[in-house]
Amino acid sequence: MKFTIFTPTYNRKKLLKKLYESLKKQTYKNFEWLIVDDGSTDGTKESVEKFLAENKLDIKYYYKENGGKQRAYNFGVEKARGELFICLDSDDEYVENGLNTILKYWEKIYKSNKIDIAGMGYISIYSSGEVIGTEFPKNEMIETQFDIYTKYKVKGDKGLMFKTEVLKKYPFPVYDGENFITEAVVYNRISEKYKMIYINEKIEIKEYQEDGLTSRYNNLLLKNPKGQALYHNERNRHNMNFKEKFLNNAVYYKFCIKAGYKFSKIWNESEAKHFLLIALPIGMYMSLKNKKQ
Numbered sequence: 001m002k003f004t005i006f007t008p009t010y011n012r013k014k015l016l017k018k019l020y021e022s023l024k025k026q027t028y029k030n031f032e033w034l035i036v037d038d039g040s041t042d043g044t045k046e047s048v049e050k051f052l053a054e055n056k057l058d059i060k061y062y063y064k065e066n067g068g069k070q071r072a073y074n075f076g077v078e079k080a081r082g083e084l085f086i087c088l089d090s091d092d093e094y095v096e097n098g099l100n101t102i103l104k105y106w107e108k109i110y111k112s113n114k115i116d117i118a119g120m121g122y123i124s125i126y127s128s129g130e131v132i133g134t135e136f137p138k139n140e141m142i143e144t145q146f147d148i149y150t151k152y153k154v155k156g157d158k159g160l161m162f163k164t165e166v167l168k169k170y171p172f173p174v175y176d177g178e179n180f181i182t183e184a185v186v187y188n189r190i191s192e193k194y195k196m197i198y199i200n201e202k203i204e205i206k207e208y209q210e211d212g213l214t215s216r217y218n219n220l221l222l223k224n225p226k227g228q229a230l231y232h233n234e235r236n237r238h239n240m241n242f243k244e245k246f247l248n249n250a251v252y253y254k255f256c257i258k259a260g261y262k263f264s265k266i267w268n269e270s271e272a273k274h275f276l277l278i279a280l281p282i283g284m285y286m287s288l289k290n291k292k293q
Contacts, residue, residue, distance in 0.1 A: 001030065001083055001084060001103060001106075001107075002030050002031060002032070002081065002082040002083055002084070003028075003030065003031035003032070003082045003083075003084045003085075003086060003099055003161075004031065004032050004034050004076075004080040004081060004082030004084070004085045004086070004164060005023065005031055005032070005033045005034065005086050005088055006034045006036070006073070006076040006077075006080065006085060006086065006087050006088070007019065007033065007034070007035050007036070007087075007088050007089065007090060008036050008038055008069050008072035008073060008076065008087070008089070009035060009036070009037055009038065009040065009044060009089075009090045010037070010038040010039060010040055010066065011040045011041060011042040011044065012040070012042075012044065012090035012091070013040070013042045013043050013044045013047050015090040015091050015207075016035075016044065016047055016048070016090050017047065018093065019088065019090060019091075019092065019093060020033075020051050020057070022093040022094055022205075023057060023094070024056050024057060025096045026094065026096060026097075026098065026099050026100075027096055027097050027099070027100050028097075028099035028100040028103060031058070031082060031099060032058040032059070032060055032080075032081060032082055033057050033058065033059045033060070034060045034062075034076055034079060034080060035048060035059065035060070035061045035062070036062050036064065036072040036075055036076050036079075037061065037062065037063045037064065038064060038066050038067065038068070038069070038071075038072045039063075039064065039065050039066030039067075040063075045061070045063060048061045060079065062075065062079065066179075067179060068178070068179030068180050068181075069179075069180065070172035070173075070174060070179075070180065070181045070227075071172070071174060071179075073087065073172055073183075074171045074172050074174070077164065077167045077168055077171070078168075080164045080167075082164060083163065083164055083165075084102075084106070084119075084161055084162070084163060084164065085119075085161065085162050085163070085164040085167055086102075086159075086160070086161045086162075087160070088204075091206065091207045091208065092204060092205065092206055092207075093204070093205040093207075094203060094204060094205070095202065095203055095205065098203040098204070101122075101199075101201050101203055102120060102122065102161055102203065105120065105140070105197065105199050105201070106120060106161075106197070109140060109142070109197050110197065113142065115142070115195060116193060116194045116195065117142070117163075117194060117195055117196065117197060118162055118163060118166045118190050118193075118194035118195070118196055119160060119161045119162035119163055119166065119196055119197070120160070120161045120196060120197040120198070120199065121136075121145070121148065121158045121159065121160050121161075121196050121197070121198045121199075122158065122159045122160075122161075122198070122199050122200075122201050122202075122203045122204065123135060123136075123158065123159065123199075123200055123201060123202045123203065123204070124156065124157050124158055124159050124202075124203075124204040124205070124206050125202050125204070125205055125206070126205070126206065126207075127205055127207055129202075131156075131202070132156040132157050132158075132206060133154065133155035133156015133157065133158075134153075134154055134155045134156060135154075135200045136148070136152070136154060136198045136199070136200055137152050137154075138200075139199055139200045140197065140198075140199060141197070141198040142195050142196070142197055142198075143195055143196065143198065144191035144194070144195050144196065145187040145188070145190065145191045145196055146187070146188050146191040146238045147191070147239075148196070148198060150238070150239070150240060150244070151239070157206060158198075158204075159203050159204030160187075160196075162190075166190060166194060167186075170186050170189050170190055171186075172185070172186055173185060173227060173230060175224075175226040175227055178223075178224040178225075178226055178227055179224065180220045180221075180223070180224040180227065181224060181227030181228070181230075181231070182221075182227065182228065182231050184231060185227065185230060185231045185234065188231075188234055188235060188237075188238065189234065191238065192237060192238075221255075222258060222290065225255040225256075225258035225259040226255075226259045228255040229252060229255035229256045229258075229259055229261070232248050232249070232251050232252035232255060233252050233269065233270065233271050234271065235248050236248065236249070236252075236270075236271035236272035236275070237271055245272065245275050246275060246278060246279050246282075247279070247282075248275075248279075249270075249272055249275040249276045249278070249279035249283065250279040250280075250282040250283040250286060251283070251286065252270075252276070252279075252283070253266065253276065253279065253280060253283030253284070253286075253287065254283050254286040254287045254290065257283075257287040258287070258290060
């Protein structure tokens with residue numbers, strides 16, 4: 001079975017070298033490394049050309065005009081030739097037996113379950129070995145990505161693998177003038193139909209950058225409000241308790257106002273009109289508070 005390791009990158013020349021060395025050490029070799037360069041100006045292309053010259057990995061390199069991770073992701077899924085798809089950012093790595101471990105569990109659990117399964121989640125760690133967030137309540141769970149975080153209260157980033165054919169059905173929404181949308185939009189949509197396998201295996205190593213998406217996350221959300229409004233509206237399709245749904249709709253309203261939507265549009269597109277009405281005062285307060293910042 002073939003993997004596609006997809007890496008969207010923008011001015012991460014030095015980090016790509018580290019990821020390249022990590023991928024060369026993988027004990028499972030049947031994978032392609034698909035790099036989508038989102039308009040880098042730091043010599044990323046020249047570095048990748050050196051990787052290609054070594055002929056150690058099956059590398060596919062594409063350069064495109066800067067348009068944000070969601071556009072690069074859609075492009076990568078379209079170009080993928082592996083049956084299983086993994087997104088590894090420039091500052092991520094895998095332990096040496098990472099792909100082997102994923103495949104071992106996949107062949108064991110996926111083939112013995114007839115329910116629709118979209119992929120697999122596993123543990124991410126810091127370079128020190130410390131688990132990021134919390135582990136899953138038990139090993140070899142089969143749940144939706146949404147319930148893992150809301151029902152079971154799992155915390156922190158997790159490594160994810162998806163069937164490529166599933167991702168092709170759920171492209172990232174793209175808005176003119178916006179270069180970011182949370183990946184949870186796609187994961188929540190997948191959760192409406194598919195479940196995932198979750199294993200307590202430490203596979204992904206993450207190194208968060210000071211200028212990376214994580215450090216700029218809140219600012220990114222405010223600069224890209226249409227995608228965030230969509231995310232909070234579609235969350236209403238999933239099971240949440242009263243408090244969670246109340247706050248979700250207040251935040252939905254806040255981002256709608258930030259996006260410049262008229263109330264008629266907000267109301268007509270709302271997935272939870274009763275909760276929107278209840279949460280409206282708090283949403284208005286949040287919106288006014290944003291304007292003062």
